Amino acid sequence: MAIEAKADLLNEQQHDVAGVIRALKERFADRCATSHALREQHGHTTTWLTNQPPDAVVFAETTDEVAEIVRLCAAENIPVIAFGTGTSLEGHVNAPRGGISIDLSRMNRVLEVNSDDLDCRVEAGVTRKQLNSYIRDTGLFFPIDPGADASLGGMAATRASGTNAVRYGTMKDAVLGLTVVTADGSIIKTGGRARKSSAGYDLTRLFVGSEGTLGIITELTIRLHGQPEAISGGVCPFPDVEAACQAVIMTIQMGLPVARIELLDSLQVKACNAYSKLDLAETPTLFLEFHGSEAGVQEQSEMFSAIADELGGGPFKWATVAEDRTRLWSARHDAYWAGKGLRPEAQIVATDVCVPISQLAECVIQTAQDIEAEGLLAPIVGHVGDGNFHVQILVDLDDPEEMRKSEAFVERLAIRALDMGGTCTGEHGVGQGKQKYMRREHGDALEMMQAIKQALDPHNLMNPGKILPQS
Amino acid sequence: MAIEAKADLLNEQQHDVAGVIRALKERFADRCATSHALREQHGHTTTWLTNQPPDAVVFAETTDEVAEIVRLCAAENIPVIAFGTGTSLEGHVNAPRGGISIDLSRMNRVLEVNSDDLDCRVEAGVTRKQLNSYIRDTGLFFPIDPGADASLGGMAATRASGTNAVRYGTMKDAVLGLTVVTADGSIIKTGGRARKSSAGYDLTRLFVGSEGTLGIITELTIRLHGQPEAISGGVCPFPDVEAACQAVIMTIQMGLPVARIELLDSLQVKACNAYSKLDLAETPTLFLEFHGSEAGVQEQSEMFSAIADELGGGPFKWATVAEDRTRLWSARHDAYWAGKGLRPEAQIVATDVCVPISQLAECVIQTAQDIEAEGLLAPIVGHVGDGNFHVQILVDLDDPEEMRKSEAFVERLAIRALDMGGTCTGEHGVGQGKQKYMRREHGDALEMMQAIKQALDPHNLMNPGKILPQS
Structure with missing residues (x-):
């Protein structure tokens, strides 16, 4: 596409950042802070990317205040970066051009x-x-x-x-x-x-x-x-990833309104066993949950059991008691920390992709082979009903060789997903980490995204250096 | 919002339309047509709006052909209007500035x-x-x-x-x-x-x-x-619109995964009885359908019956046999023609709005009162699970007084919906007919829409004169 008003995302000259910070301190008093620790924390993300702190942080309490800060910054061509809880994974809140981080955590009504x-x-x-x-x-x-x-x-x-x-x-x-x-x-x-x-x-x-x-x-x-009248769920082991993924496809195709269907590979099960004191068989496993009426969830569970059985999986172990279920899903939500437990001194490079569900088994299998070939320690866990899965690579961020290997692996994974008709990120977002795949994923549609960015943020001040690759 | 690259949606000078049509005829032979009847049909919409035919119609057969036509037109600043089946309701395919209608009906693979x-x-x-x-x-x-x-x-x-x-x-x-x-x-x-x-x-x-x-x-x-394993459904009469709407709210709130829940007011029921040979009580009625397993749809039906009963409605009349169900939903889909049957010589002004479901009863009641006060003949039918309903006003398009009344009614309805936190159209779209409510509905966000239009279509050639009010 060769839209006429072509996006010019070059970094324009920015002006008086010290002056803007003075004005912000005058207006917001101690709600505008410039301490190194706070700035670093606001460039922080649960990520392997280098920290790029903003020049100052302002804690906004109303929409009008946010607007006021943005206007102050716009007048001097200073970037603004919105900050929530800092739990993004791809460098979303880094400030590569400095600027003001607007912390919205006090807007919590x-x-x-x-x-x-x-x-x-x-x-x-x-x-x-x-x-x-x-x-x-x-x-x-x-x-x-x-x-x-x-x-x-x-x-x-x-x-x-x-x-x-x-x-x-x-x-x-x-x-x-x-x-x-x-x-x-x-x-x-x-x-x-x-x-x-x-x-x-x-x-x-x-x-x-x-x-x-x-x-x-x-x-x-x-x-x-x-809130559903009834919830049931449980875990179901499978002989291999292929069978687990086939069970997911059949479940979705039959229109079984499953509320949750999550895949943990053997390594992730092992990690969860250790971290969350479970005693699951260390084999690819689906965690499931059904929402509906009492009779409905019973029926759904039975239908799923039949599918699992047909594919050589099972037995499906029910967790009807709320406490058992909570324990299971806590374990699932703690998968990140469980994974870390496999190598406590390491950091995590977390990545996600999403593929059409028919490609899921193949994508997971190839990814597992890749992990093994590279000698990486990297459990796989996924929202497989959507074709979305995560890999957490346990690395020593200070070891250049490990980092090189990890980054090359992440790149192969993203390209594998794209080649299978998928996306380079199902839910983590682009931030800085996935920018380099945007052209491959979107082709000429990228110019349209740039035209929209140019139209709505002509001076490239809103969280610059994210999503769209710099020209 | 005062975005800098402000939208300039003024009509630019267009150039050699005759030359473009010559070039299109040369390229597409008899797939480019200029007969009056065909042009009028391609400006046609199921609508009360004045017909504004395009200058020519081209039947495209591939994406590349569409691109070729657009490039030819763009070079001479000639508008292009995409045409599917011509069933839009708000003048979407009218050509107020002339131009080329690109008929996509042969792209049907x-x-x-x-x-x-x-x-x-x-x-x-x-x-x-x-x-x-x-x-x-x-x-x-x-x-x-x-x-x-x-x-x-x-x-x-x-x-x-x-x-x-x-x-x-x-x-x-x-x-x-x-x-x-x-x-x-x-x-x-x-x-x-x-x-x-x-x-x-x-x-x-x-x-x-x-x-x-x-x-x-x-x-x-x-x-x-x-396809769901089982489908059941039926009709349920209510003493008044209020009770019917309350039943809908309770159904949705209980998380009953109803597949269809449609309201017909008394007049619409009467029209359907006549047109589709039904014998329903002429009172506000819900048409329902449940999708799921055999046991699931049974359970859903029972739960809904209980709700209806609690609200003084019912009895819920099942239609488990496929033929009965088909007859019912055919009647629902023929509501438009049934409505027309109430006054066969009249035309229909069809309009729709959508409100938060809590406002539905009030909005429908006020609208029914408005219809009565104005002496309009106008059945109401709605996708009430979404808070969306339609009014079909039966009018003589050639009677200025009737048209004035109808247009004023449509305007009051749109504003009523907006004042209740709803939208001026739930599913028909804006086209030409609802442009005048865009400012009221979107406020300053309208400038952002205009900035996007300006960025992606700087010469205002893509179906000009629709959605965004002209400045």
């Missing part, structure tokens, strides 16, 4: 809960667990659960998902509307509370996944779900 | 069906019924069903939905990826076959609902669903 409409409005700093605690008594819940207790603004910005996405969708599906501070410090509202609309361009979903590069999300209207 | 992945790739001219016939033997189905047998390209362009949306979502949820011809005649691919991705801006959902104003959709990758 649940503004309204509309039980009749199954929606709520929250500030961007509310975390997923905080929201679920808040609404517990309403009979509703918010299903999207990335590993971390991330902020909802950050989850929208990275188009996050988690274990429930196979049934309840991702942030793309959960967000009904947004309040956004634009690059020039204006405030707009996108979407609304109607469950569907055909009234114009879908700005909401343009902002979901835009990683703060088009504007800063300050409020969200979010769809909730009724 | 199903390109691939991936049963394992529950997806398929189709050309834009494939209709929803054609697709469902094609995939019938695969055990899969495509659930989205607007009244008309629309083309999938057109359905994506207007973000269409229908009776199954409450369970299966709208075109926003169904489309995984697109092939799009951009304003300069380039070809891009958006999205992909992975079920989720966090890799960059969601161009797919920017094009879904953009009504051909940002580019022309020529191919779609679409999500399919497994």
Whole structure:
């Protein structure tokens, strides 16, 4: 595509950052901070990427304050980076050109809960667990659960998902509307509370996944779900990854409305056994959960058991008691730390890809072979109902040889997924770490993304250096 | 918002339309036509809006041909309007500035069906019924069903939905990826076959609902669903609209995974009785359908019966036999024609709005009062699980007084929905008919839409005069 207003993402000259910080300190007093530790923490991500701290951090408390900060920065061509909980994995909050990190964690009010409409409005700093605690008594819940207790603004910005996405969708599906501070410090509202609309361009979903590069999300209207009457679930071992993946395909194809279906490879099972005191057979294993009526979850479990049996898997071990289930899913959510336990002195390079489900077995098998051939220690765990899986490579970040190997492995994995018709990231996002695959994934559509970035952020001040590769 | 590259949507001087038509005739022979009847048909919409025919119609057969036509037109600043089946309702395919209508109905090949992945790739001219016939033997189905047998390209362009949306979502949820011809005649691919991705801006959902104003959709990758093992359904009368709407709210809140839940007001029931030879009580009635296992649909039906009973509705009349069900849903899909039967010599002004479900009863009640006060003949029918409902006003288009009344009514309805936190259109789209509500619905976000339009179609050649109000 050769759109005329071609994106010019070059870094423009930035002006008086010291002056802007002075003005921010005057306006926000000790809510504007420049200590080294705080700045470093705000460039921090759960990542292997080099820390690039912002010049200052401001703790905003309202949308108007965010707008004010953005206007102050825009006047001097200073970048702004939105910060939620700092749990992103691909360098999303690094500040390669410096600038001001706008910390939204104090914008943590649940503004309204509309039980009749199954929606709520929250500030961007509310975390997923905080929201679920808040609404517990309403009979509703918010299903999207990335590993971390991330902020909802950050989850929208990275188009996050988690274990429930196979049934309840991702942030793309959960967000009904947004309040956004634009690059020039204006405030707009996108979407609304109607469950569907055909009234114009879908700005909401343009902002979901835009990683703060088009504007800063300050409020969200979010769809909730009724708590299921009954939940059941359990674990099911398989002789190999192939059989486990076939079971997933059959489950999805039969329209079994599984709420969670997660694959752990043998190494991940071993890690979870050790870390979470489980005694699972160390073989590829599916963790499952069913939501519905009492009779419905019983029936779903039975139907899944039959599928597993047909594929040489099983026996499917039920966990109907809530405590057993909690123990299991805690273990699943602790997979990251369990993996780390395999080599406690190491750090983790975490990566994810997503492929069409028919390619899942092949992609996981090739990836496992690659791990073995390279002698890496890297458990695999995945939201396989979506074709999405993660590899955590345990590395010594200070060992150049290990890092070279890991980075080359991550690259082969991303390209493998793309060659299979998949995506280089299913839920972690692009940040800095996945930029180099954007051209391969999107081809000429990348120019269209650049044209949109150019139109909405002409001076490239909103989280610059993320998503779009620099020209 | 005061984005710097402010949209300039003024109509630029267009050049040699006769020359372009000559070139198109030379290239496409009798696939380029200029007969009055054909041009008028291609400006036609199922609408009350004045016909504005294009200067010529070209029947494209491939994406490359579409690109070629767009490039030819772009060189002379001639508008292009994509045309599917001409079933849009708000003047979407009118050509207020003339130009070339690109008819995609011959691009009607199903390109691939991936049963394992529950997806398929189709050309834009494939209709929803054609697709469902094609995939019938695969055990899969495509659930989205607007009244008309629309083309999938057109359905994506207007973000269409229908009776199954409450369970299966709208075109926003169904489309995984697109092939799009951009304003300069380039070809891009958006999205992909992975079920989720966090890799960059969601161009797919920017094009879904953009009504051909940002580019022309020529191919779609679409999500399919497994045919449910069992289907049951039926009709349930209620004493009033309030009780019917409360039943809907309770059903949704309990997480009953109802596949269809449609409201017909008394007048619509009367119309359907006459047109489709039914013998329903002429009172507000819900049409329902449940998908699942045999036991599951039985249980859902029972749970719904209990809800209806609690609200003074019922008895819920089952239609478990496929023929009875087909008869019922045929009647529902023929609601448009049934409505017309109430006054055979009249035309229909069809409109839709969507509100948060808690506001549905109030919105429908006020609308019914408005209809009565104005002495309009206008049945109400709605996809109430989404808070979406339609009014069909039976009017004599040649009677200025009737038209004035109808237009004023439509305007009050749109504003009523917006004031209740809803949208001026849930599924019909904006086209020309709903442009005047865009500012009220989107506020300053409208400038952002204009900035995107300006960035992707700088000369305003892609279906100009739609969605965005002219400045």
